[in-house]
Amino acid sequence: MDTPISPPRGADRVSAAREWLLIAAMLTVTWLPLACVGVVLLAAAAFGDLWPMLGLPLIWILVNALRAVGSRDPLPGRAARPEDEPELAELVRDVAARLSFDGPLLVRIVPLPMAALGRTKVSGVRSHVLLLGLPLLRALTTAQLVAVVGHELAHEQHIRDRRTSLLLSARGMLAQPLEGRFRPLAPLAAPLLRASQPPAWHTESAADADAARLAGTTAMCEALELTGLVVAAFDGLAERWLSDLAANQTYPQDFYDAFDAALRDPLVRHRSARTAAEDDAIDPYAMADHPPLAERMSALPHVEGASVYGTRPLALRGAAVIENWCVEQLAGLEDWRDAGGPGTAGKDRRPRRGRDRYDPPQPVRLLDLDPDRLHTPADAEALLVLQSATLQAAPQQALTAALDAIADGSWPRLARRIEPGLRWIPAAARPTASRDVMAGAVGNSLLGMLREVGWTYTSRWLSTVLTAPDGTVVDLYDLLVAAVDSGDPAPVRALLQRAGIEEAESV
Incomplete structure (x- = not known):
């Protein structure tokens, strides 16, 4: 029988020392801009005899510090009290008991597709608040919901020690400035984020394993996949519905029913799964706190599902009231x-x-x-943008120029002319973003042309999937993404010929 090899003595201390050094380095880089400003102010005051001027920034810092300490934002979401939602309360209590999670725990429902656990104080008592998004509550089965709740509660237990908690907090503080356009700290921050990512991922994987032991590996895998799909669909569809209707002083009363209907569309699920996978793969500065989906699923222990959990979503007693409240918040x-x-x-x-x-x-x-109200307006504006970027006067000439750019590899320059904001995107993420801009611009332009010759929308929810007069279904986005990735626009040109759309020579 093989004897397991124990880690060398002192390995834990070395790991702990390394993580403390990472924490110190991340906090140092985070506060570096403020320290530089302080040095400049001190130098100006010392050499310019402007010591009284230092009082103004010091007062500003003091006021903001006091405001941060004294202010307390209200808890997000709507309270799901045990007397109002006994089934949900019982599920959370059961998961907490099986994980030996102690302490007061509040449950609140939020309008967005998310699940998170935070800390708060209620009447001076330290408590935890579990936020559950209504889109997830409506989409997940009871077993999958157990997996999600189990992950959140287990994760809190894995980060309770001071070192891990500080490391995650320092990562969050260091990553926040990298989300903007101006990222001077990126050369210093990226290596530190990359070095601190493995311990952060370890806590997530450990929480996944604990949740799988509660709900079963199958339910956990399904919950991970479905959560990513729902988030991607919400970002791609729901946000557009809300903004388009708000522009007309209206709001979607049946928002969640419509979103559920969209999720049942295989085309929407395919597009959302693809978007989630692409987003999962792009992490230029190692800011992601979760491992990629495939890695998370492969690391799960094999556990049979618990038969006590149902295969349907958990019914909420106050579903109508909660839904109306969430719609009002979104609108x-x-x-x-x-x-x-x-x-x-x-x-x-x-x-x-x-x-x-x-x-x-x-x-x-x-x-x-009318289904056409839910589709993104194509043609006019998209064609004008493409014509301007390609310096072509006619739509067919602009389309030909764009396809030629895909063929000769010059399309990244064209994408930057279409969307100048691409230059602010991190270099590692820019190729994917540029490809999406290119595919979107050509696709929206081509969409209008195809609609004029009798092609119709295939899906009520997606604008780029069309049905030809002969019944053939084509996803313009997939077609164009494949063309840009391969550098071969021949399939797009074959589609134009089949639709009877003639290209014009660009000038």
Whole structure:
């Protein structure tokens, strides 16, 4: 029988020392800009005899510090009290008990597809608050929900020690400035984030394993896949619905029913799964706290599913009230009321700029709208952008120039002319972003041309999937992404010939 090899004595101490050094280095780099500003101010005051001027920045720092300490934002979401949602409360209690998770635990439902566990104080008592997104509650089966809740509670237990908690906090502070356009700290921050990523991923994998032991490996895998799919679909569809309807002073009364219907569309699921996988693969600065999906699933222990958990979503007692509240939050109806809408408590408050205080958003039903209302407007604007970027006067000439750029490999320059903001994207993520810009610009332009010759929308929810008059279904986005990736626009040109759309020689 083989004897397991024990780690060398002192290995844990070496690992701990390395993590403490990483924490110190990340905090140092995080505070470096403020330290530089302080040195400049001190130098200016010393050599310019401007010591009294230092009082202003010191007062500003003190006021902001006191404000941060004294202010306490209200808890996000809507409370799911045990007396109102006994089934959900029992599920959370069961998971907490099986994980030996102790301490007060609040459950709140939020409108967005997310699951998170945070810390708060209630009447001076340290508590935890579990946030569960309504889209996930509606999409996940009970077993999958157990896996998600189990992961969040288990993760908190794996980061309770001071060193791990500080390491994750330092990572978050260091990563935050890298999300903007101006990233002067990137050369220093990226190596530190890369070095601190393995211990962060270890806590996630350990929490995944604990959750799999509760709900079963199959349920855990399904929960991981479905969560990524729901988030990608929400970002790709739901955000556009809300913004388009808000522009017309309306809001989607049946938002979650429509979103559920979209998730049942195989085309939407395929597109969302692809988007989630691409987002999972792009991590230019090692900022991701979770391992890639495939790695997370392959690391799970094999555990049979528990038969006590159901295969349908958990029914909420107050589902209608919760749904209405979440829709109001997404549509900003609370903001309108606070701005002084009729019959509200905020009558003497100033309404938001550009919004009539006497004209509240009107409810509409997405499922009752003409399907064309849910599709992204194609043609005119997209064609003008492509014509301007290619310096061509006619739509067919612009399309030919774009396809020629794909063929000769000069399309990245064309993509930057179409979307100048690409230069602000990190270099490692720029090729994928440029490809998406190129595919989107050509696809939206081609969409209008195909619609004019009788092609119709295949899906109520996606604008780039069309059905030809002969019944053939084509996903323009997939077709163009493949063309850009391979540098071969021949399949796109074959599609144009089949549709009877003639290219024009570019000038």
